[in-house]
Amino acid sequence: MYAHTVKSRIADVIIWVLLLAFTLSCLIPLVNLVAISFSDNAAASANMVSIFPVNPTFSSYEKLLSDTQFWRSFMISVERVVLGLLVNMVLMILTAYPLSKSSKQFRGQKIYMNLVIFAMLFSGGLIPTFMVVKELHLLDSIWALILPGAVPIGNVILLMNAFRAVPKSLEEAAKIDGASQWRILARIYLPVVKPTLATVALFTIVGHWNDYFGALVYISKTMNYPLQTYIQQLSVEVQNITDPEKLMELAKISNKTLNAAKIVVSTLPLLLIYPFMQKYFVSGIVVGSVKE
Amino acid sequence: MKNKKDQTAFHFMLAPSMIFLIIFSFIPMFGIVMAFQNYIPAKGITGSSWVGLDNFKFMLQIPDSKQIFANTIIIAVWKIIVGTIVSIVFALLLNEIRVRFAKRFMQTVVYLPNFLSWAILATVVMNIFSYEGPVNAVLSWFGIDPVLFMASNTWFRPMLVLTDVWKGFGYGSIIYLASLTAIDPGLYEAASIDGANRFKKLWYVTLPGLMPTILLVTTLNLPNVLNAGFDQIFNLYNPLVYQTADIIDTYVYRVGLVERQYSLGTTVGLLRSVVGIILILSANKLAQKLTDYRIF
Numbered sequence: 165m166y167a168h169t170v171k172s173r174i175a176d177v178i179i180w181v182l183l184l185a186f187t188l189s190c191l192i193p194l195v196n197l198v199a200i201s202f203s204d205n206a207a208a209s210a211n212m213v214s215i216f217p218v219n220p221t222f223s224s225y226e227k228l229l230s231d232t233q234f235w236r237s238f239m240i241s242v243e244r245v246v247l248g249l250l251v252n253m254v255l256m257i258l259t260a261y262p263l264s265k266s267s268k269q270f271r272g273q274k275i276y277m278n279l280v281i282f283a284m285l286f287s288g289g290l291i292p293t294f295m296v297v298k299e300l301h302l303l304d305s306i307w308a309l310i311l312p313g314a315v316p317i318g319n320v321i322l323l324m325n326a327f328r329a330v331p332k333s334l335e336e337a338a339k340i341d342g343a344s345q346w347r348i349l350a351r352i353y354l355p356v357v358k359p360t361l362a363t364v365a366l367f368t369i370v371g372h373w374n375d376y377f378g379a380l381v382y383i384s385k386t387m388n389y390p391l392q393t394y395i396q397q398l399s400v401e402v403q404n405i406t407d408p409e410k411l412m413e414l415a416k417i418s419n420k421t422l423n424a425a426k427i428v429v430s431t432l433p434l435l436l437i438y439p440f441m442q443k444y445f446v447s448g449i450v451v452g453s454v455k456e
Numbered sequence: 457m458k459n460k461k462d463q464t465a466f467h468f469m470l471a472p473s474m475i476f477l478i479i480f481s482f483i484p485m486f487g488i489v490m491a492f493q494n495y496i497p498a499k500g501i502t503g504s505s506w507v508g509l510d511n512f513k514f515m516l517q518i519p520d521s522k523q524i525f526a527n528t529i530i531i532a533v534w535k536i537i538v539g540t541i542v543s544i545v546f547a548l549l550l551n552e553i554r555v556r557f558a559k560r561f562m563q564t565v566v567y568l569p570n571f572l573s574w575a576i577l578a579t580v581v582m583n584i585f586s587y588e589g590p591v592n593a594v595l596s597w598f599g600i601d602p603v604l605f606m607a608s609n610t611w612f613r614p615m616l617v618l619t620d621v622w623k624g625f626g627y628g629s630i631i632y633l634a635s636l637t638a639i640d641p642g643l644y645e646a647a648s649i650d651g652a653n654r655f656k657k658l659w660y661v662t663l664p665g666l667m668p669t670i671l672l673v674t675t676l677n678l679p680n681v682l683n684a685g686f687d688q689i690f691n692l693y694n695p696l697v698y699q700t701a702d703i704i705d706t707y708v709y710r711v712g713l714v715e716r717q718y719s720l721g722t723t724v725g726l727l728r729s730v731v732g733i734i735l736i737l738s739a740n741k742l743a744q745k746l747t748d749y750r751i752f
Binding site for chain 2: 176182189191270272273283285287288290297300311313346349377381393423434438450
């Protein structure tokens with residue numbers, strides 16, 4: 165509809181060039197990482213790798229296979245995602261459903277709502293929370309990574325809004341048939357809000373998989389670190405050296421290709437679910453933010 | 457009769473999460489009294505001595521605190537401004553093309569970095585901007601001396617803004633793309649009939665149509681001026697750039713947990729929480745007033 169004038173064509177070219185620049189800026193660093201992981205270490209250390217591997221080899225992946233700590237951390241992360249998802253989803257649904265009722269239908273609604281909002285707005289902060297976890301003897305256990313964030317309030321609000329959008333008549337029909345609230349929730353509300361459930365589930369999975377900080381605070385044995393904390397530690401030692409010369413030296417001897425392989429493998433699970441995620445998180449964000 | 461059964465069911469449903477919230481949200485709130493104590497771990501909260509507002513006075517005296525508050529706000533404001541503009545520009549550019557496959561592909565790629573953690577991306581960023589990395593290699597073609605981007609107080613902040621915007625602009629553009637599709641096509645037709653060219657349509661139809669969303673998102677971003685991005689800075693910084701990169705959250709972590717100055721850490725954290733609430737509540741009010749939207 166535009167392509168008639170020369171001016172419009174020039175504009176088209178500029179638009180395409182800019183969009184390509186944006187896209188490549190997101191793509192190239194990740195492709196480069198993969199290329200490094202498949203290159204030989206000498207070439208990688210000399211910064212000769214761009215988007216194709218130099219002297220392609222699987223050696224860093226072979227080395228990675230025998231890194232028991234990496235796989236241990238990997239399994240801890242998997243365990244955390246599974247347990248965390250279970251706890252978060254159950255609590256999210258059970259919190260969001262009653263809160264989605266009007267205060268006429270559920271007399272305590274306002275009080276609970278205020279408590280939840282208050283918990284969202286105000287917190288004791290890092291240090292007092294740490295002390296509570298310590299008092300409960302949860303330090304160094306996987307539950308320290310899951311229980312403090314058991315009720316993700318942001319997602320509860322998202323789910324609550326989805327429950328509110330369900331037509332009232334569905335519930336009334338079920339009530340006439342004598343269904344209890346538990347049954348109404350399980351049989352009517354949950355199936356209807358499936359897209360929102362998928363969205364919050366995906367946010368939860370990504371959140372647990374990506375979190376490195378919880379373990380840094382609550383886990384003292386390096387052995388028990390989940391994957392992201394393990395990865396994070398790779399760069400920490402380099403970070404705390406302030407002498408630029410030493411920094412460069414360290415960068416040279418550090419095993420660049422092996423680190424790249426570790427990062428690629430730890431990103432892989434996310435990349436595998438990403439295509440399925442996209443349609444859900446896009447609709448989830450739109451539902452959550454644009455209201456008519 | 458039946459209604460009573462419903463009430464009981466609702467209370468039962470809420471019970472587990474209330475227990476968790478009490479343990480992990482409300483009980484820690486009492487820990488805030490540490491801000492008014494000279495807290496000594498061996499003595500505990502009940503045994504430590506009360507010092508009134510001494511911690512707050514001390515906090516205001518140390519030069520560090522002015523620096524970290526300034527850093528936090530400067531970094532966060534730059535991120536919000538640049539991030540919003542880049543997201544909007546990207547959405548507008550993408551909206552101009554009609555090749556569906558290309559559109560889909562570009563969206564998929566630019567959303568991706570948002571889902572990777574800073575623990576991972578920090579390594580990528582440090583690689584690219586390292587002393588012997590690709591960016592410095594390109595600079596050297598133009599005869600520019602290599603720069604230690606991640607260890608220079610001049611460069612670190614711009615790097616933070618750049619990499620944060622890079623990570624988030626795709627994801628941030630989703631909401632703008634959604635509201636672009638909601639603009640009435642009749643407006644464009646009318647503009648065409650009036651002889652508007654492409655740029656004029658952008659200026660007089662698209663941008664005004666986008667305005668409510670821009671306003672809303674910016675308002676909801678307001679509380680983030682105290683949130684300059686712990687994950688990112690924590691993973692990228694080093695003692696050389698504390699001066700320009702240390703923010704409230706990283707400071708509380710270092711002073712409170714690493715150096716074990718619990719009282720000072722709590723004091724700084726408390727101030728942050730209080731200002732944070734004021735900002736969130738004002739943003740909620742403002743959003744309600746301007747766009748009829750409420751967060752809660």
